[in-house]
Amino acid sequence: MTLAMDLGPVSASAAAKGRSKIERRMMWRALLFVAPAVLLLAAIYIIPVLVLAGFSLTDYQLGALSTRFIAFENFVQAFNDPVFLRSLTNTVIYAVIVIPLGVFLALGLALLVYNRKRSRAFWEAAYFLPVTATLVAMATVWQFLLHPSIGPVNAAIKWLGFEPVAFLSNPTLLIPTMAMIGVWQILGFNTVLFLAGLTAIPKDLYEAARLDGARHPFDRFFTVTWPMLGPTTLFVVVTTSISAFKVFETVAVLTKGRFGSETLLFDLYLEGFEYSNTGYAAALTLIFLVIILVLSIGQTLHLDRKVHY
Amino acid sequence: MQQSVELAGIGKGFGAFDVLKNIDLSVRPGEFLSLVGMSGCGKSTLLRIIAGLERPDRGSVAIGGSDVTELDPSARNLAMVFQSYALYPHMSVRQNIATPLRMRRLSLAGRLPLVGALAASAEVLHDIDKSVEQAAETLQISHLLDRKPAQLSGGQRQRVALARALVRSPAAFLMDEPLSNLDAKLRAHMRNELAALHCRLGATFIYVTHDQIEAMTMSDRIALMNEGQIEQLGTPSQLYEHPATLTVARFIGTPSINLVPVEVLSNGSVSLFGHVLGLAAGGHDAGPATLGVRAEHISIGSEGLPLRVLRTETHGADRFVHAHLLADETLRVTLRLTAGEPLAADTADVIQVSFPPERAHLFGRDGVRLAALPTDRVAA
Numbered sequence: 001m002t003l004a005m006d007l008g009p010v011s012a013s014a015a016a017k018g019r020s021k022i023e024r025r026m027m028w029r030a031l032l033f034v035a036p037a038v039l040l041l042a043a044i045y046i047i048p049v050l051v052l053a054g055f056s057l058t059d060y061q062l063g064a065l066s067t068r069f070i071a072f073e074n075f076v077q078a079f080n081d082p083v084f085l086r087s088l089t090n091t092v093i094y095a096v097i098v099i100p101l102g103v104f105l106a107l108g109l110a111l112l113v114y115n116r117k118r119s120r121a122f123w124e125a126a127y128f129l130p131v132t133a134t135l136v137a138m139a140t141v142w143q144f145l146l147h148p149s150i151g152p153v154n155a156a157i158k159w160l161g162f163e164p165v166a167f168l169s170n171p172t173l174l175i176p177t178m179a180m181i182g183v184w185q186i187l188g189f190n191t192v193l194f195l196a197g198l199t200a201i202p203k204d205l206y207e208a209a210r211l212d213g214a215r216h217p218f219d220r221f222f223t224v225t226w227p228m229l230g231p232t233t234l235f236v237v238v239t240t241s242i243s244a245f246k247v248f249e250t251v252a253v254l255t256k257g258r259f260g261s262e263t264l265l266f267d268l269y270l271e272g273f274e275y276s277n278t279g280y281a282a283a284l285t286l287i288f289l290v291i292i293l294v295l296s297i298g299q300t301l302h303l304d305r306k307v308h309y
Numbered sequence: 310m311q312q313s314v315e316l317a318g319i320g321k322g323f324g325a326f327d328v329l330k331n332i333d334l335s336v337r338p339g340e341f342l343s344l345v346g347m348s349g350c351g352k353s354t355l356l357r358i359i360a361g362l363e364r365p366d367r368g369s370v371a372i373g374g375s376d377v378t379e380l381d382p383s384a385r386n387l388a389m390v391f392q393s394y395a396l397y398p399h400m401s402v403r404q405n406i407a408t409p410l411r412m413r414r415l416s417l418a419g420r421l422p423l424v425g426a427l428a429a430s431a432e433v434l435h436d437i438d439k440s441v442e443q444a445a446e447t448l449q450i451s452h453l454l455d456r457k458p459a460q461l462s463g464g465q466r467q468r469v470a471l472a473r474a475l476v477r478s479p480a481a482f483l484m485d486e487p488l489s490n491l492d493a494k495l496r497a498h499m500r501n502e503l504a505a506l507h508c509r510l511g512a513t514f515i516y517v518t519h520d521q522i523e524a525m526t527m528s529d530r531i532a533l534m535n536e537g538q539i540e541q542l543g544t545p546s547q548l549y550e551h552p553a554t555l556t557v558a559r560f561i562g563t564p565s566i567n568l569v570p571v572e573v574l575s576n577g578s579v580s581l582f583g584h585v586l587g588l589a590a591g592g593h594d595a596g597p598a599t600l601g602v603r604a605e606h607i608s609i610g611s612e613g614l615p616l617r618v619l620r621t622e623t624h625g626a627d628r629f630v631h632a633h634l635l636a637d638e639t640l641r642v643t644l645r646l647t648a649g650e651p652l653a654a655d656t657a658d659v660i661q662v663s664f665p666p667e668r669a670h671l672f673g674r675d676g677v678r679l680a681a682l683p684t685d686r687v688a689a
Contacts, residue, residue, distance in 0.1 A: 096646030207362050207382070208395035212473070215383035219420060223408065227399040 055282035062276040074283035087267035095244040097179035106190030127188035139253035229299030311479035312373035319368035343524035346534035388474035444476040481513035555676035601670040604645040613663035
């Protein structure tokens with residue numbers, strides 16, 4: 001009797017020991033399996049961001065022999081730097097034009113193209129071409145097209161009897177002009193995304209809507225198409241916002257930042273690679289990262305609740 | 310609510326393939342009519358033509374006596390339940406059921422999202438809300454009104470789809486295989502509910518299915534379709550007891566009808582493997598034909614056609630004996646025994662069976678029913 005009672009707890013703890021040994025081995029295996037992904041993420045993303053954050057707290061200049069820890073001075077300087085503030089404003093204006101136009105024009109195009117039967121493939125390819133082309137090369141073409149004296153756009157404007165427009169030297173027109181080029185570039189990609197979204201809408205929802213009395217195309221759009229495109233729209237808005245905030249090539253090729261047309265990424269490039277202010281550029285990069293992060297997290301959280309069913 | 314549906318000379322082809330060939334069909338007001346047939350027989354296309362989702366190449370559709378062939382589905386005042394239910398996934402159950410009423414009773418401005426609430430009259434909105442709650446009550450889904458379709462089970466979605474159909478009073482209900490996504494038990498349950506719903510509403514139902522049991526159990530009349538034509542139109546018992554063609558005989562009934570090849574002799578008598586049956590085929594040239602007998606009409610006796618038992622199957626109230634002809638192993642025969650009837654045969658035993666000749670169906674080479682009169686009680 002006593003023997004049995006004594007044995008009870010002993011065997012129980014032995015079992016627990018055995019179990020924990022198995023558990024520990026399983027945990028090692030699990031770690032082994034996630035290791036490649038974790039290491040890659042760390043090497044490619046996490047460590048560089050940490051290094052960047054480290055640089056942003058110093059006055060390091062590329063190739064300098066000594067460097068000082070200056071805490072948040074770079075950030076204070078940034079928000080007193082007229083060039084940076086101008087580039088921030090420019091980028092916001094650019095994004096405010098590109099995001100709605102890039103999304104809604106693409107939706108409109110997708111709706112038009114979707115109902116074409118034979119010509120659909122042609123329109124898809126036509127609108128997708130700018131996406132495949134290098135923006136640097138295309139910017140050169142746009143430079144020619146928009147040239148005040150030899151460009152065909154201004155030739156057309158003059159033919160209509162108006163004054164030629166200095167698209168690429170009038171400071172107030174610069175950002176909107178570049179935004180238009182940005183819309184042109186992103187339109188095809190977004191259209192293809194919307195087309196994929198449209199294809200995924202079950203046909204019988206439209207049929208149900210028609211039998212439910214949706215006689216007007218607007219009814220069908222608001223009852224079926226638009227809500228069913230919710231997830232696609234969320235994705236398109238987020239990717240368009242990110243690429244709008246990353247605008248660089250058009251500025252680098254068309255104006256090189258003249259006439260106060262710097263954007264965030266262009267200013268960052270100047271500081272980091274032209275002026276070798278590595279510490280300052282790192283601080284600007286962090287600010288840029290925070291903006292992108294806030295935008296995409298905010299949009300995802302806000303829209304996610306409405307979009308998924 | 311109770312309107313007739315008349316189809317005259319409906320024809321429809323997709324490319325070179327004729328899906329429907331000259332269909333005439335009149336559905337009486339308040340009738341439950343099933344369109345049944347194998348997949349590809351054109352039954353769904355016919356329903357879609359009635360709904361206005363497909364345009365017929367020829368012929369006309371009339372609802373309640375007025376021609377609607379050229380009308381858009383939204384103007385036909387029909388309600389349809391889809392196989393997939395086609396619920397709007399982003400809307401709550403309440404909004405789903407309200408959609409047909411909103412589309413009909415609100416102005417275009419009132420139907421717009423967000424701003425619509427301002428443009429719509431409060432009285433109409435209140436009316437719609439009341440109708441929705443009534444429909445939900447009829448189908449016992451009042452407690453689900455604020456859920457989204459994704460949070461519902463298959464059977465609940467089915468009920469929502471039905472509620473959306475009956476929330477307004479349509480001229481007729483169209484149903485495209487509405488039960489085929491449900492499991493067997495729920496399907497049997499919903500069959501009863503649909504039949505009860507039809508009784509209560511007294512509305513015209515046109516019901517498409519490939520499941521003959523659904524058609525047999527619920528319908529007032531069945532139109533059995535095959536290769537784009539109506540093979541037979543009649544009550545379930547007419548189709549079961551007097552199949553007009555071999556296709557109908559094969560399609561209707563569980564277990565399937567027993568079919569054996571027979572020979573019609575020049576004097577009109579029918580011969581099965583050399584045994585003359587007590588049947589006389591009237592007005593038919595001599596030649597090969599097919600004899601059909603239902604499982605419940607065959608009885609085991611001390612004399613008759615010899616069969617070898619393959620196995621027996623117990624279904625509770627019924628037992629089925631599967632056997633093959635002793636004369637030809639490939640010819641299978643199924644017999645139904647009622648529970649009380651003792652079976653004095655084991656697997657591989659030879660039994661002798663007979664059937665009353667008036668219960669036999671004779672089909673000619675072209676599959677069309679032949680007139681056959683019993684001459685005497687059959688002995689094989």
